Amino acid sequence: MTHKKTLTLEMAGARHKTLSVEIEQHNHHYYTQDTPTISDYEYDLLIKELIDIETQFPNFQTPESPTQRVGGAPLDVFTQIEHERPMLSLSNGFSDEDIKDFDRRLRKEADLAENITLEYVAEPKLDGLAVSIMYEGRRLKYAATRGDGKVGEDITQNVKTIRSIPLTLPASAPEKIEVRGEIFMPHDGFAKLNELQASANKKVFVNPRNAAAGSLRQLDSRITATRPLEVFIYSTGMNSNADFGVTHAQTLSKLADLGFPICPLLEVVQGVEGCLDYFQRLSAQRADLAYEIDGIVYKLNRLDWQQAAGFIAKAPRWALAHKFPAQEKSTVIREIEVQIGRTGAITPVARLEPLFVGGVTVSNVTLHNRAEIERLGVRVGDTVVVRRAGDVIPQIVSVNLDKRPKDSVPYCFPEWCPECGSDVVAEGEGIISRCTGGLICGAQVKQAITHFVSRKAMDIDGMGEKIVDQLVDESLIASIADIYALRADQLLKLEGFAQKSAENLIESINKSRTPEFAKFLFSMGIPQVGESTAEQLANTYGDLNALSKATIEALEALPDIGPIVAGNIVRFFADDNNKKVINLLLERGVAYQAVDLSKVFDSDNLPLAGKTVVLTGGLSSMSRSDAKKHLQALGAKVAGSVSKKTSLVVVGTDAGSKAAKAEELGIKMIDEDALLTLIEG
Numbered sequence: 001m002t003h004k005k006t007l008t009l010e011m012a013g014a015r016h017k018t019l020s021v022e023i024e025q026h027n028h029h030y031y032t033q034d035t036p037t038i039s040d041y042e043y044d045l046l047i048k049e050l051i052d053i054e055t056q057f058p059n060f061q062t063p064e065s066p067t068q069r070v071g072g073a074p075l076d077v078f079t080q081i082e083h084e085r086p087m088l089s090l091s092n093g094f095s096d097e098d099i100k101d102f103d104r105r106l107r108k109e110a111d112l113a114e115n116i117t118l119e120y121v122a123e124p125k126l127d128g129l130a131v132s133i134m135y136e137g138r139r140l141k142y143a144a145t146r147g148d149g150k151v152g153e154d155i156t157q158n159v160k161t162i163r164s165i166p167l168t169l170p171a172s173a174p175e176k177i178e179v180r181g182e183i184f185m186p187h188d189g190f191a192k193l194n195e196l197q198a199s200a201n202k203k204v205f206v207n208p209r210n211a212a213a214g215s216l217r218q219l220d221s222r223i224t225a226t227r228p229l230e231v232f233i234y235s236t237g238m239n240s241n242a243d244f245g246v247t248h249a250q251t252l253s254k255l256a257d258l259g260f261p262i263c264p265l266l267e268v269v270q271g272v273e274g275c276l277d278y279f280q281r282l283s284a285q286r287a288d289l290a291y292e293i294d295g296i297v298y299k300l301n302r303l304d305w306q307q308a309a310g311f312i313a314k315a316p317r318w319a320l321a322h323k324f325p326a327q328e329k330s331t332v333i334r335e336i337e338v339q340i341g342r343t344g345a346i347t348p349v350a351r352l353e354p355l356f357v358g359g360v361t362v363s364n365v366t367l368h369n370r371a372e373i374e375r376l377g378v379r380v381g382d383t384v385v386v387r388r389a390g391d392v393i394p395q396i397v398s399v400n401l402d403k404r405p406k407d408s409v410p411y412c413f414p415e416w417c418p419e420c421g422s423d424v425v426a427e428g429e430g431i432i433s434r435c436t437g438g439l440i441c442g443a444q445v446k447q448a449i450t451h452f453v454s455r456k457a458m459d460i461d462g463m464g465e466k467i468v469d470q471l472v473d474e475s476l477i478a479s480i481a482d483i484y485a486l487r488a489d490q491l492l493k494l495e496g497f498a499q500k501s502a503e504n505l506i507e508s509i510n511k512s513r514t515p516e517f518a519k520f521l522f523s524m525g526i527p528q529v530g531e532s533t534a535e536q537l538a539n540t541y542g543d544l545n546a547l548s549k550a551t552i553e554a555l556e557a558l559p560d561i562g563p564i565v566a567g568n569i570v571r572f573f574a575d576d577n578n579k580k581v582i583n584l585l586l587e588r589g590v591a592y593q594a595v596d597l598s599k600v601f602d603s604d605n606l607p608l609a610g611k612t613v614v615l616t617g618g619l620s621s622m623s624r625s626d627a628k629k630h631l632q633a634l635g636a637k638v639a640g641s642v643s644k645k646t647s648l649v650v651v652g653t654d655a656g657s658k659a660a661k662a663e664e665l666g667i668k669m670i671d672e673d674a675l676l677t678l679i680e681g
């Protein structure tokens with residue numbers, strides 16, 4: 001390029017700016033509006049010119065430059081990002097009746113008259129991954145996955161490679177705004193990607209959703225940049241109180257004005273009838289759409305009514321996902337095998353002639369347990385109907401007896417563990433079959449150790465399933481206690497370990513030596529003792545000594561613990577082998593943090609225990625969901641509508657009929673200031 005030598009800093013700056021704007025406009029035309037205005041060749045020339053300028057004047061290479069869409073240096077790990085407002089999910093409906101119920105309930109929850117027709121926005125439910133994108137100072141600041149709704153992973157570098165996502169916003173955009181949407185991979189891009197993967201002998205993806213997830217979870221954003229990802233934005237997140245209209249449809253139209261891609265298929269519809277009509281039309285179009293959708297989302301259009309309706313647990317009351325019905329197809333069972341779980345539970349699995357159903361290829365289906373095999377009467381060689389709906393695991397619904405081969409024989413559930421030969425025993429009225437091999441069963445040992453080291457348990461960073469397999473296979477460890485006797489020089493013998501990685505793993509092991517008691521308990525892998533049961537046990541007994549003496553009766557008296565779990569706990573601590581392993585752990589320096597029982601919260605003593613509080617109107621110091629959390633932390637139950645059972649109503653600005661009703665029923669009302677005093681007090 002001739003301009004290279006002649007450009008002054010000033011000229012380069014000006015040219016860089018015009019080029020950046022021009023390229024982003026082309027991105028918008030091409031990727032968002034589907035109406036390219038220049039050829040690929042011309043586009044490539046513009047990018048090349050921009051790269052040349054940045055090579056000569058590296059200062060112009062800002063994070064928002066279009067050149068940054070090709071990805072950057074790989075990350076070691078994804079860092080975590082806490083969402084400013086929780087990312088919710090949606091309640092599901094499956095039948096017309098479910099939609100009618102939703103519409104009926106909504107009137108009660110949002111205090112609306114029974115005889116009006118509610119207006120909804122009907123949108124395709126895109127089958128991809130939710131993303132939150134934050135802009136500050138009109139620049140893309142970060143992008144995060146949904147994660148658990150509160151904390152997600154920082155996928156900024158990857159999201160920036162998606163060309164339809166603006167890196168900067170026009171001057172009309174608010175100073176700070178978060179948008180939320182779904183990232184997905186269209187069918188044609190998915191097919192091409194899988195062809196490429198197959199020809200390079202790499203993993204092919206089972207469906208577009210998995211391909212999108214795999215692409216977004218790449219630590220190397222240069223790989224993400226090669227993947228055909230797209231996005232539709234479906235809402236704002238936090239929007240610094242900027243004016244985005246009074247309806248959801250207006251919000252979306254303002255987001256489109258700011259350059260965000262919005263699904264062109266969404267429609268404003270009237271009442272249940274409008275929703276169901278849209279559902280029928282989209283169901284008919286579904287197979288011809290460029291991307292996968294797994295249902296329709298209906299959202300109450302008026303934002304003030306949305307606010308009034310509020311939320312339950314993790315989903316808004318003002319929206320519903322109407323899922324497409326499950327798909328069913330037939331195939332043949334090649335084999336029935338059993339898998340042995342961490343606690344010896346034996347699960348039969350049917351190996352199928354692979355079939356494509358509900359958007360994925362299914363080759364294995366769980367048969368759950370012996371009773372399920374008997375209920376279905378299923379045999380090897382049978383033709384069966386397999387059903388798959390949305391993200392629900394596939395299941396066998398029936399056996400076609402007409403097609404049963406003449407020489408077929410009933411399936412015999414194993415009496416001995418195929419892994420270690422120990423007896424298999426029935427538990428819980430025959431529902432669970434368990435290998436009695438305990439720690440002599442290789443399958444159980446490896447899984448018990450993998451569970452022990454996992455993130456939610458002892459959290460030994462860098463010790464995944466593969467390393468556990470190697471350590472057990474090389475006889476370096478035979479139980480969880482052996483982990484704490486490992487030395488770096490032993491690890492060096494394993495494939496893939498060098499001095500540094502061996503030292504790192506030993507350091508992670510050492511770091512895990514002082515877990516909270518609940519985590520330690522959860523790590524033990526006591527059958528059916530999950531995180532919350534472990535937490536409850538820890539907060540009730542405080543330490544191992546007290547817990548190991550607990551009787552079945554005492555344990556059963558705790559909320560959420562039934563006779564089976566209580567029995568599992570008592571049996572676990574009575575087992576000699578388990579006692580030995582626990583003693584070894586303690587001897588080898590694992591010092592869990594006992595719980596100081598005098599400090600454990602007694603929820604009955606909380607200031608709002610037993611009280612039902614209703615929030616109405618807007619709050620200026622916090623979001624409604626934060627207010628709700630604060631109130632719940634004080635022991636209150638937060639309800640959506642005012643009734644005789646309501647103890648207190650928090651009245652914000654522009655409160656409507658709920659405040660009137662509270663007055664009518666003579667229920668105590670407080671304003672935002674009083675709420676703050678309550679929270680702080």
Ligand code: IVH
Nearest residue numbers: 088089090123124125126129130182234297
């Ligand atoms: S709205 C508070 N709209 O579905 C409302 N979600 O099951 C939250 N999804 O995590 C989401 N298409 O990833 C909304 N048009 C759409 C959607 C959509 C797909 C996904 C989203 C969310 C999940 C909830």
